[in-house]
Amino acid sequence: MLPSAVRPDCAVAVASGVHWIGALDPDLRSFDIILRTANGTSYNAYAVRGSAGVAIIDTVKASYAESFFRRLESVAGYDEITTIVLNHLEPDHSGALPELLRRAPAATLYVSHQARPMLKGLFDPAEFEHRIVAVGTGDTADLGDRQLEFINTPYLHWPDTQCTWLAATGTLFSGDFLGCHYCDPRLFNDAVGDFRFSFEYYYAHIMRPFRAHVREALDLIEPLPLRTIAPGHGPILRDDPRDYVRRYRALSAPSLHGADSKTLLVFYISAYGATRRMAEAVAAGAEQVGDVRVSLYDIEGSEPQPFVDLIEEADALLFGSPTINGDAVKPVWDLLSSLTMVDVKGKLGAAFGSYGWSGEAVPMIEDRLRRLKLRVPVAGVKARLEPTGDEFAACRELGRQTALHLLGRAEHRVVDMASLT
Amino acid sequence: MPKATVTFEDIGVTVTVPAGTRLIEISEKVGAGITYGCREGECCTCLTRIVSGHEHLAAPSILEDQVLKDNLAPRHHRLACQAQVLGGNIVVKPA
Numbered sequence A: 001m002l003p004s005a006v007r008p009d010c011a012v013a014v015a016s017g018v019h020w021i022g023a024l025d026p027d028l029r030s031f032d033i034i035l036r037t038a039n040g041t042s043y044n045a046y047a048v049r050g051s052a053g054v055a056i057i058d059t060v061k062a063s064y065a066e067s068f069f070r071r072l073e074s075v076a077g078y079d080e081i082t083t084i085v086l087n088h089l090e091p092d093h094s095g096a097l098p099e100l101l102r103r104a105p106a107a108t109l110y111v112s113h114q115a116r117p118m119l120k121g122l123f124d125p126a127e128f129e130h131r132i133v134a135v136g137t138g139d140t141a142d143l144g145d146r147q148l149e150f151i152n153t154p155y156l157h158w159p160d161t162q163c164t165w166l167a168a169t170g171t172l173f174s175g176d177f178l179g180c181h182y183c184d185p186r187l188f189n190d191a192v193g194d195f196r197f198s199f200e201y202y203y204a205h206i207m208r209p210f211r212a213h214v215r216e217a218l219d220l221i222e223p224l225p226l227r228t229i230a231p232g233h234g235p236i237l238r239d240d241p242r243d244y245v246r247r248y249r250a251l252s253a254p255s256l257h258g259a260d261s262k263t264l265l266v267f268y269i270s271a272y273g274a275t276r277r278m279a280e281a282v283a284a285g286a287e288q289v290g291d292v293r294v295s296l297y298d299i300e301g302s303e304p305q306p307f308v309d310l311i312e313e314a315d316a317l318l319f320g321s322p323t324i325n326g327d328a329v330k331p332v333w334d335l336l337s338s339l340t341m342v343d344v345k346g347k348l349g350a351a352f353g354s355y356g357w358s359g360e361a362v363p364m365i366e367d368r369l370r371r372l373k374l375r376v377p378v379a380g381v382k383a384r385l386e387p388t389g390d391e392f393a394a395c396r397e398l399g400r401q402t403a404l405h406l407l408g409r410a411e412h413r414v415v416d417m418a419s420l421t
Numbered sequence B: 001m002p003k004a005t006v007t008f009e010d011i012g013v014t015v016t017v018p019a020g021t022r023l024i025e026i027s028e029k030v031g032a033g034i035t036y037g038c039r040e041g042e043c044c045t046c047l048t049r050i051v052s053g054h055e056h057l058a059a060p061s062i063l064e065d066q067v068l069k070d071n072l073a074p075r076h077h078r079l080a081c082q083a084q085v086l087g088g089n090i091v092v093k094p095a
Ligand code: FES
Pocket: B035, B036, B037, B038, B039, B040, B041, B042, B043, B044, B045, B046, B047, B079, B080, B081, B082
């Protein structure tokens, strides 16, 4: 047995007047379906005592509510609770919220403005309506001799996420931000096992798609005199908390340098070489424009992951796929389905490909690109079997127009809705 | 049928459309950068800045107004999945 900071039904002191009252879930092996959790996770919740009342920050997954309440009861009475803060409404943090609101009838609930309308998904708003306050950066909750300050940090990783700062002890309650799925009863980063992998894995899967928001949050958090980061999952970071903030800064910075110009990537996969020749024409057309860095990749030549890294930094993505059995081919879908790992919103996209008799791949890829929130301003090009001279010309034009859009030099077009398919 | 034009600033395209069309339908067809989620006026994903001609859109429903308010949408912003074009010239771009 590992030595433990956590005893049944007891809170654990984190800082002066601050206690951990969360729950350990060592047996969990996958989180939200998409995350593997090799040694489980923890749902961290905290109690902060001030001269005028107690604040509870976050709760736990519903199945751990009872142990959360017992831990809470070891440091505070329900009638002392004046303040409840939810930094994030996902069920792993809000599972015990409705019951907590019932048990602590004097408490006011503080959530972000973005979280406010989402509360109706958790309970009947009529029941607690008058006890809810929506807050943003700079707003505070008063505990008498100390204040909680709210910092609005949306999209980490939901629209509703915020952080809560307790200046009195230099403690940042960061929610999912700066957390990880790593369950260890020794609780503090200087006492637990090696969780560096978990920290990076969590960033890569939860925060990376929102890296622009990560950077904005870091801008707000870096100036704070941090002594402890108390996240919603995983070890409490009391030893060199700034190290983790620096790591997020590095992870969220653009990874490739030397690409001062806009970058356009052409990906293709080809059975008989027709889609490949189309891809070459698309790339040549883009190259014509100049000022754009054009690259051509055969999807069959790599696992999706390195391509995903490239795509994260690129500005335009063009995909070529043959149509086989009425669909784009699997390696293309494998790559496209990996793009939820990074932020592709607003990049330019386009599709092209050869086909035998139907040609669904191109519109299907275009649809997928739109659903991934790319802009797809130039209609794709399909060619039946071996592309003709005209079709190659259309491919070059597709590349050229996409490059022009990238540079903001595309001609203003006027079209009629009826002419669009 | 009365016609209107909608210009998508982010991709430099002006579309002539019949009155009654919703912004999202047009945006989708021309590949502009307005993105959507629920398409039912709930998630606010399709928030769109009306650069000019907001008076040429049908007034927001009570529900749309509430979602715009909940999401702290600035002035002259609409949900593209809800906003219907009435006529005239409208210029939009993703929020
Ligand atoms: S797409 Fe959800 S509000 Fe318009």
